[in-house]
Amino acid sequence: MLSVPQGEFVLQRYPLSKDPTLRAWDAADEYILHHLFEQEIRPSGRWWIVNDGFGALAVALHGHGPTSQTDSLMAQRALRQNYEANGITEFGLMVDSLSEPDAPLDVVIIKVPKTLAWLEDILCRLKPYCHQHTQIIAAGMAKHIHTSTLALFEKYIGPTRTSLARKKARLIFSEVDSAIALKSPYPKSHRLSPWDVDISSHANVFGGNKLDLGTRFLLENLPEEAEAKVIADMGCGDGSLGLIAARQYPQAKLIFSDESYMAIASARQNMHACFGEHTNATYLVTDALEGVEASSVDWVLNNPPFHQQHAKGDDIAWNMFRSAKRALKTGGELWVVANRHLGYHAKLKKLFGNYHHVAANKKFVILKAVK
Numbered sequence: 001m002l003s004v005p006q007g008e009f010v011l012q013r014y015p016l017s018k019d020p021t022l023r024a025w026d027a028a029d030e031y032i033l034h035h036l037f038e039q040e041i042r043p044s045g046r047w048w049i050v051n052d053g054f055g056a057l058a059v060a061l062h063g064h065g066p067t068s069q070t071d072s073l074m075a076q077r078a079l080r081q082n083y084e085a086n087g088i089t090e091f092g093l094m095v096d097s098l099s100e101p102d103a104p105l106d107v108v109i110i111k112v113p114k115t116l117a118w119l120e121d122i123l124c125r126l127k128p129y130c131h132q133h134t135q136i137i138a139a140g141m142a143k144h145i146h147t148s149t150l151a152l153f154e155k156y157i158g159p160t161r162t163s164l165a166r167k168k169a170r171l172i173f174s175e176v177d178s179a180i181a182l183k184s185p186y187p188k189s190h191r192l193s194p195w196d197v198d199i200s201s202h203a204n205v206f207g208g209n210k211l212d213l214g215t216r217f218l219l220e221n222l223p224e225e226a227e228a229k230v231i232a233d234m235g236c237g238d239g240s241l242g243l244i245a246a247r248q249y250p251q252a253k254l255i256f257s258d259e260s261y262m263a264i265a266s267a268r269q270n271m272h273a274c275f276g277e278h279t280n281a282t283y284l285v286t287d288a289l290e291g292v293e294a295s296s297v298d299w300v301l302n303n304p305p306f307h308q309q310h311a312k313g314d315d316i317a318w319n320m321f322r323s324a325k326r327a328l329k330t331g332g333e334l335w336v337v338a339n340r341h342l343g344y345h346a347k348l349k350k351l352f353g354n355y356h357h358v359a360a361n362k363k364f365v366i367l368k369a370v371k
């Protein structure tokens with residue numbers, strides 16, 4: 001139960017974690033809610049919350065009708081679930097990370113994201129909608145707030161200061177300097193060699209605008225030819241895996257799935273740039289392969305995440321493997337690249353009854369399971 005001056009709220013993560021120590025809010029959420037109450041910050045007008053992990057801020061502040069902006073479908077599902085669990089039937093909009101406000105903003109609350117890149121993009125996108133009196137307050141755990149974090153606020157918004165730490169959390173306050181008008185440097189492009197393709201990535205896409213070494217290893221170990229007719233790039237990020245597969249296996253129809261709106265926008269953009277707009281591909285902002293017809297896919301390619309927000313765990317990988325099994329045809333193959341120490345072979349064996357060790361190097365292993 002989250003207990004703050006705005007009330008007591010039942011909050012759950014989405015998806016539910018098997019780790020009971022993981023809560024749906026943190027001390028930074030509590031700090032900012034106390035601060036808003038103590039400082040009597042409650043102007044009428046437009047409230048905008050960015051990157052609210054599981055909805056703690058939007059639920060507690062629902063009376064202001066805040067718009068909640070996130071890049072994560074799972075965060076949106078968490079928020080919807082938590083509105084419902086608290087009997088909140090009137091609430092603000094939920095928008096994705098690429099949406100722009102349609103009016104000036106009066107209060108902007110930012111939960112400091114994991115990457116500086118996304119923070120930079122958030123600040124650039126929101127600055128034009130801030131006016132002299134817009135209250136801009138960010139919150140995060142002190143260990144995630146660095147000099148470089150504050151430098152971004154100074155650069156893109158204006159004079160910035162921080163609060164004292166409370167329960168290891170900190171707040172950031174920025175004043176709007178109307179002379180600043182900088183554009184987001186995202187999406188950024190890089191060249192994928194040796195495949196000679198340009199890949200563009202929005203700010204919050206995995207890989208930080210370069211090809212992940214594990215992904216490269218999987219690409220280098222895919223067979224030169226294959227007969228797969230339907231290939232899913234599950235958790236596709238910028239879509240590099242699926243895009244190279246589409247080039248290598250021109251007969252295949254591609255499915256790109258990710259829970260990140262920026263990932264799917266990037267994958268779509270990259271496929272269009274490479275093959276034109278009428279490619280034989282589907283793009284899904286979804287959980288793993290939810291929404292893909294059961295027993296319809298020949299291959300699933302996957303470099304699973306091992307974080308949800310700041311928490312490590314194997315829940316997402318499990319969920320992805322189960323989802324892949326459902327989507328695969330009998331005889332279909334799940335190809336997984338992962339850090340060796342994660343021990344995913346045991347999970348694949350348990351789920352599929354088999355796994356093949358395709359290749360390994362010092363850091364990564366490629367495993368294949370057949371349905």
Ligand SMILES: C[S@@+](CC[C@H](N)C(=O)[O-])C[C@H]1O[C@@H](n2cnc3c(N)ncnc32)[C@H](O)[C@@H]1O
Pocket residue numbers: 074206207212215234235236237238239240241257258259260263286287288289302303304305306316
């Ligand atoms: C390790 S990254 C791999 C990205 C890309 N395939 C690559 O190899 O560069 C894992 C990806 O899974 C996505 N992801 C995390 N949870 C997911 C979920 N429940 N459903 C779909 N995608 C998810 C992340 O957004 C991220 O893009």
